[in-house]
Amino acid sequence: MGPGGIATIIAAASLFVIAVAVAYAVIRVGRFIDEAKVSLKAFTEDTTPLLTESTRTLELINSPLASFAKITKNVEEVTTKVTDATTGFMDKNGPAVKVAGALISAAQMSKGRKSKKKSD
Template structure:
């Protein structure tokens, strides 16, 4: 065997080592992909019921929120009607202002008399 035969054996054995290294890397990458696939399937299987529970919870919470929204809308309508009625009553009714003024005056006189009685005692 000459120098060319020895070089051929060395080249063939180095190609064998390279082929083994590449096949080892491919096998490792294949295992990694299989493991990632199994992990992804497990995560998907666990999150599907969780998403369904969240959907159910959100649906259950939305019901009371919608009724609360209707209640607040009704309260807003009522307070608006009371405001309009009060402002209309006070704007158009001069006697109402006179009666209110008389009531306030009577209340102030009553306070003044009770203070004088307390001072006298």
């Protein structure tokens, strides 16, 4: 066996070592992928009910908020109508409002006098 034969044996041995190293790396990567798959499946199974429950909770919270928004809108409309009616009445019946105010003041003064007479 000459120098070429020894070189062939060394090359074959080194290719064998490289092949074993590559095979070991492929097996390790395959196991890693399997573990990642199992972990992802467990994560998905645990997260799905949590997301479903969160969605349901948000739906339960949004229902009263929608009702509250409708109530607020109705109160706003009523307030606007009362303001418009009051403004219109004040603009059209300014002297009547002044007379009504004077009558109310007179009635309050009258009540004050009756209270003083009773306490004397």
